[in-house]
Amino acid sequence: MSFLWRRIRLANSEVAVAHDDNTPPPFPALDSAQRANVPQIEIDGSEEHEEHEEQSGVDESRVIAVELNKTDMPPPREPLRQSADAPLPLSSAPSKGPASVVASARAPSTSQPSTRPFSVSERPLPKFNFSNVAPTRKLAAPSVTAPTTLGQARRRREKVALDPGFSQLDWAILKNSGKDLSGRPNGVAPVQITVDELKLHSTQEDAWTALGGKVYNISPYMRYHPGGVKELMRCAGRDGTKLFNITHVWVNYDRMLSNCFVGYLVSGRNS
Numbered sequence: 437m438s439f440l441w442r443r444i445r446l447a448n449s450e451v452a453v454a455h456d457d458n459t460p461p462p463f464p465a466l467d468s469a470q471r472a473n474v475p476q477i478e479i480d481g482s483e484e485h486e487e488h489e490e491q492s493g494v495d496e497s498r499v500i501a502v503e504l505n506k507t508d509m510p511p512p513r514e515p516l517r518q519s520a521d522a523p524l525p526l527s528s529a530p531s532k533g534p535a536s537v538v539a540s541a542r543a544p545s546t547s548q549p550s551t552r553p554f555s556v557s558e559r560p561l562p563k564f565n566f567s568n569v570a571p572t573r574k575l576a577a578p579s580v581t582a583p584t585t586l587g588q589a590r591r592r593r594e595k596v597a598l599d600p601g602f603s604q605l606d607w608a609i610l611k612n613s614g615k616d617l618s619g620r621p622n623g624v625a626p627v628q629i630t631v632d633e634l635k636l637h638s639t640q641e642d643a644w645t646a647l648g649g650k651v652y653n654i655s656p657y658m659r660y661h662p663g664g665v666k667e668l669m670r671c672a673g674r675d676g677t678k679l680f681n682i683t684h685v686w687v688n689y690d691r692m693l694s695n696c697f698v699g700y701l702v703s704g705r706n707s
């Protein structure tokens with residue numbers, strides 16, 4: 437099998453990636469609830485919901501409510517209660533005169549053996565007989581969860597640490613400022629972009645990608661991307677729809693990148 441390779445340039449390095457490499461990143465897991473269930477869920481367009489979505493970039497209406505199965509956990513233990521008729525042990529000191537004698541709640545006598553049953557704290561511990569102990573059996577440790585897919589086996593999730601000032605909220609603030617982040621010269625209307633033209637924009641400082649037929653300048657978003665620059669760069673200079681969708685179809689890219697919209701992808705090639 438032969439691969440077509442292309443090089444993508446990150447800020448301080450250059451990496452080779454297979455041309456149509458759409459292998460999903462290690463997270464979210466292939467069998468995660470997000471990936472498994474999202475396509476069947478309807479989007480509702482209520483105002484309240486949209487405002488929230490604007491902040492997080494995550495389409496909340498697509499989030500699945502997970503019902504906790506109450507039978508999974510045993511009920512909490514009954515708290516230990518002192519028997520109602522057993523007198524409360526007020527003090528273990530012997531009484532020393534009339535002042536310490538209380539009619540309703542007498543301190544138990546320390547000289548007379550008590551007839552009431554032991555309270556939990558007073559009950560003598562059973563003598564432990566080591567000879568009765570069954571020979572120790574080696575318990576098999578539960579196996580560490582084996583990777584279930586090839587993708588999981590190959591790569592483990594690595595959480596990307598975003599720089600301060602590059603959270604999703606910071607991106608929402610920048611986007612809502614109304615600033616044009618497309619990189620198009622001022623006043624130039626969205627243009628038609630061919631696949632060849634798209635290929636020319638594959639560096640971190642000048643990265644375009646096509647999602648659902650629309651081309652976006654993703655360079656301004658690079659450092660805000662929760663999956664990191666490297667993952668995002670995998671769709672630079674090409675149609676990233678497939679990779680995007682297998683990674684996080686629930687993310688509303690059109691809303692998030694509206695200020696980065698450059699034009700429409702057309703199928704023709706430059707002559």
Ligand code: HEM
Binds near residue numbers: 462492596661692
């Ligand atoms: C160009 C458009 C893209 C946008 C607007 C975008 C946006 C986002 C957003 C909002 C999240 C957080 C989602 C959540 O927590 O549910 C996210 C996470 C992620 N994205 Fe993207 N993404 C894009 C492209 C890509 C591509 C091409 C990849 C590469 C395969 C990728 C890989 C990831 C990964 C691995 C995470 C999970 C990060 C984590 O929580 O550890 N993204 N992205």
